[in-house]
Every structure is written in structure tokens, then in C-alpha cells.
Amino acid sequence: MASTMRGSLFSALNRVSQRGPSLVSLRNNREISCMAWGQRNDQLTSQITSKRYVSRSAIINKDDIGVSRRFSSRPERKSMLRLHAVTLKHSDYEDDLDEARWDVPEEETHLDPTDRRKMEEEEEATWWLYDGTQESRDVLAAMRAEEAQKKRWIQNASPPVRVSEIDERGRAYGRGSRKSAQARVWIQPGEGEIVVNRQDYLTYFPREAHREHILGPFVASQTCGKFDVTAVVNGGGLTGQAGAIRLGLARALEKYNPDYRPPMKRHGFLTRDPRMVERKKVGRVKARKSPQWVRR
Numbered sequence: 001m002a003s004t005m006r007g008s009l010f011s012a013l014n015r016v017s018q019r020g021p022s023l024v025s026l027r028n029n030r031e032i033s034c035m036a037w038g039q040r041n042d043q044l045t046s047q048i049t050s051k052r053y054v055s056r057s058a059i060i061n062k063d064d065i066g067v068s069r070r071f072s073s074r075p076e077r078k079s080m081l082r083l084h085a086v087t088l089k090h091s092d093y094e095d096d097l098d099e100a101r102w103d104v105p106e107e108e109t110h111l112d113p114t115d116r117r118k119m120e121e122e123e124e125a126t127w128w129l130y131d132g133t134q135e136s137r138d139v140l141a142a143m144r145a146e147e148a149q150k151k152r153w154i155q156n157a158s159p160p161v162r163v164s165e166i167d168e169r170g171r172a173y174g175r176g177s178r179k180s181a182q183a184r185v186w187i188q189p190g191e192g193e194i195v196v197n198r199q200d201y202l203t204y205f206p207r208e209a210h211r212e213h214i215l216g217p218f219v220a221s222q223t224c225g226k227f228d229v230t231a232v233v234n235g236g237g238l239t240g241q242a243g244a245i246r247l248g249l250a251r252a253l254e255k256y257n258p259d260y261r262p263p264m265k266r267h268g269f270l271t272r273d274p275r276m277v278e279r280k281k282v283g284r285v286k287a288r289k290s291p292q293w294v295r296r
Helices: 002-019 041-049 096-102 113-126 134-157 208-214 216-221 238-256 258-266
Strands: 023-025 031-033 059-061 068-070 172-178 181-189 194-196 227-234
Touching (some): 208 216, 216 258, 227 238, 238 258
Antiparallel strands (some): 059 068, 172 181, 181 227
8 A cells, every 4th residue: 555655756857857846745735846847856755755644646836827636446426525524623513693683682670660569578578488398489489379369359359349220311221030030221310201012111010019010229329200111011910020020120220320220229129039939749739729629
């Protein structure tokens, strides 16, 4: 192998001596120049063989022409692969600038002044309890859960805010039911006229008890003769229809003015009556009446 390498070097040097001054490139990126036209080959041989690494194919680059010639049996190609090892420096090749370019700054959370003050008060009240252990974290979590539960209890205990609900025609609407009767009731400021299914309520309800039953919400809220009532009711009998109209009327008064709610609530006008007709049983005359007992 060494003899073959020396033979290729001698042939390269012979051509160098024939063609004139040139540069001989070696693998370790060192160049040897022929300064004189008649320099001897043995001197060049001694210079090249003294180097540690010698390339298999010597490349001769002429300074004046800039043409590279490869002394190899392989055909010339436009793109030749590197056959020797390339040493890379040991370093971090990640571009810090590119990474910094894609870093998105974290959004700052702006707390409400009230929330910030509450957070500071909580930290001042619990700074002595937190010592970095898991037990202290559990205690703090239990305390915060208890405080949140108390806040929910207070919020649920507070009465809801009720507002007036009046349509574009100045009317308030309420729906009521009793037994199998269903009623829809509208009220609006007027002279106290009550119409049930396009009839005067005195004609529709001949019994005095039914009339007094309907006027109960007006008496409790002290609004007798201030509202006109229009009711549409169906299903059930007169007693059930009277109870359905009373519930719908009370709900309509509450929507017209929420201040009417407390007195009507105390008298039970806003509570739906859950009583229904009990079914007939087998072997009995009605729901509970038994047939007459005969001894013989």
C-alpha cells in the first residue's frame, strides 16, 4: 500500500515538474509549492513523505488558469462526494436568536383592586401557617374551601333581585293552575273591570265564594279597583277555575310591582294548591266511601 502511494506521488511530481510552478494540496489542508522550474523530484518527495497524512488523489491547481485536475481512474463528475472525514467543532449549534424570536411573553394578569386587596389580606392572615410542607398546603386548601362554601351560602341565602316585567302594552302576565284547570291572566291599570273568557266575572261565577276567592290578591296588596283583569281559563270546574285565576292574578301583580309580593306571600296566594281529586277504589262507592253494610 505504501509503495502504491509513493508511486502515485512520483507520477504527480513528474507532472508538476513538466507543467511548471503549482500547488499540491494534501488531506491535512497543507500546500507545498514548487518555486523553481527545475526543482528536483527527490526534494519534493522528501517534503511530501515527511508529512503524516497524504491524500490518495493529489489535486493540482494552477494559479494562472484556475483549473483543477484529479489524478484518478474514476471519471470526472460535477459533484463529487467527500470520501474523507471532516472534523466539526464541539459546540452548541442552536441559534439563540431564532428561539428568542419565537418566545411569546407571558400576559400579565391585572386583578381588580378589590380582589387584590382580598388576596393580600388572605396572605397576611395565613403567612404564619405556611412553612413549605404538604401538611400546611392541605390546611390552607381546606381553609380556602371553607371560605368559598361560606360565600356560596351567603349568596344563596340572599333574596333574588326582582324587577318589574311589563310588556309594550303596559300589561303584566301571570299563569295559574288548580286541579285540572289552566288560566292565563293579564292585568293593566284601569277601573277594576274583570273579564273571564269574554264574560263579566259576575256572570261567569254565580257563587259568591268563587268571586271572593278571585279578589283575594287585590285585598292583600290593597289594589282593589286599580287594575283591569283579562283572564282566559279552560279545563276543570268553577272551583278549579277560580283557584287558577287567583294564582295567575297574584303572579301578575308580583310581576307588575315586586313590592306586592310580601303580603301575598304571607297569605299563601303565590303557592300552587297541590290538592287533586282522589281516585275511586275498587269495592268502594267513591275514593273512600264504602257501600252500605247489610247484616242479612
